[in-house]
Amino acid sequence: MLEIPMEPINVLILERAPADGTPMEAGNLGTENGEDDVAEVEWLTHHVDEMMGKVDELERRVNEVAQFYSSSNKKLPNSSKGSSIVKDKDKEKLNPSIKKQQQDATQREAAAAKRMQELMRQFSTILRQITQHKWSWPFMEPVDVEGLGLPDYYEVIEKPMDFSTIKNQMEAKDGSGYKNVREICTDVRLVFKNAMTYNEEKSDVHVMAKTLLAKFEEKWLQLLPKVIEEETRRKEEEAEAQLGMQLAQEAANAKLARDTSSEICEVDMHLEELREMVVQKCRKMSTEEKRKLGVGLSRLSPEDLNKALEIIAQKNPSFLATAEEVDLDMDAQSESTLWRLKFFVKEALEGHGKSSGSKGGNENSKRKREICDALAKTAKKRGKKLPS
Structure with a gap:
């Protein structure tokens, strides 16, 4: 039976053969050219490190492209932020249209905010007409639960509401105010519905609330077509913006994939050159x-x-x-x-070696x-x- 001894393997890296052609022993450098050999090793090490850095960057970009195309439910970017799987430093280089989409989104948001402000102004006119009615006084300030002796008020009413609270929210500048007209409309209705819920049907407050609510709904119906028109317009603009950003992302990732493929080929060529250079420096x-x-x-x-x-x-x-x-x-x-x-x-x-032991x-x-x-x-x- 043929037996092959299991000696340890010694690997030699970058050995230079002597001038007479005789092979050198592993680990020995020529005496006269020792400094040159060290310099060559350092040079090759430097270039290998450069290649490794490029490979890491290419791997990152390949993962980004793969993530973009492999995601079956890609999340479309927020139109106001224009976020993208492609990193910020690649956006302008790969596809300037992404930046244009961001600029367009900012302009759309500004225009939509201006239109919504106009709707709120028109809604304020309606609100002013309601609050100036002779029966509006019970609803102008928060209910004085203690002063009126209403211990069960918060058990019956989950969310108290009044016109002064609505006005403060409409005028808020810290971002906590209303975002659209429908939110204000909801709170106005809540003012009257709370009063109708807590007070008996034949009570004065109940009748006053029911009457003012009917007047409000009548005026709201006059403004509603404009509100619906604005909501429809915003949905269409958002859908168009999302589609535009998605197409820009796909174009950017397609170009990123092409550029990455070309750079991978270049890295392969450089690695092959380095590999052949190393082989030439190695003895036989x-x-x-x-x-x-x-x-x-x-x-x-x-x-x-x-x-x-x-x-x-x-x-x-x-x-x-x-x-x-x-x-x-x-x-x-x-x-x-x-x-x-x-x-x-x-x-x-x-x-x-360490983990194998007797296994396998x-x-x-x-x-x-x-x-x-x-x-x-x-x-x-x-x-x-x-x-x-």
């Missing part, structure tokens, strides 16, 4: 290291082993990574593939045998002898 992998790499591959979990085979397949289109039987020839692999495999194997084994031994044994058989078959073809 020795036969012993290739053997240890094969041993490391046999120790991988099935999932990591499939990933390793995918790395090999990237540089070898004819290599079938998903085949049931894999014929793996280490000597036929490029230096780039070998070093990428070595880095991957080291990280994979270190990541699972049985499930890996079959795949290990496959790798061992593949290595043995390759060695046999080349007339080599694997160490026992």
Whole structure:
């Protein structure tokens, strides 16, 4: 039975081969060029850090685009704020129409507020006519519960209301006042309905309240068409604004997706250049290291082993990574593939070494045998002898 020793894997990063072509030992830099090697390592590290920063930014943008398009119930932005999934710093760069939508929304809000103020002014005229009626005096101020001896008033009336309270709310400047005419109308009705609820039907206060309520409803019906017209207009404008903002968002995200795709391609090219540069700075992998790499591959979990085979397949289109039987020839692999495999194997084994223990031994044994058989078959073809 073929046994493969399980030596630890030592990974070498950025080694320079001596001028005479003989391979250097792992971890040793040329004496004369040591400073140059350190500078090259720092230079490459700097560029890798830059690439990582770009990758993080691209990942953020990809997540934003994915979030926008994957949300089945996208929340349309508030027309007054123009909020968007695209971040503020991207808005003007990607789609100036979003800023225009915000400006239009501000103008619409200002115009709508002005129209509502006019409706409130007309409503104030109605309110003044009602409060000047000779029977309005019982409703001008809050009910004097204690003075009138009405201990059960707050048990019967849930929300007291009077015309002085309505006037104060209409004149409020701190944002706590009425937002539209219907809110005022509701409170005016409440003044009279409270009086009719608490007082008996034949009482003077009940009759006065019922009479004034009828007069108010008559005048309210004259203003109501204008109120409905304004409400309809606002709904149409809001719907149009929401649609415009949604279209602007979609256009911005579409452009963001296109730009991100182009930048990803550029990053891929830079990473490939850096990868090839690193490979050129690395010495060639020795036969012993290739053997240890094969041993490391046999120790991988099935999932990591499939990933390793995918790395090999990237540089070898004819290599079938998903085949049931894999014929793996280490000597036929490029230096780039070998070093990428070595880095991957080291990280994979270190990541699972502490937690694996005895788990997974049985499930890996079959795949290990496959790798061992593949290595043995390759060695046999080349007339080599694997160490026992």
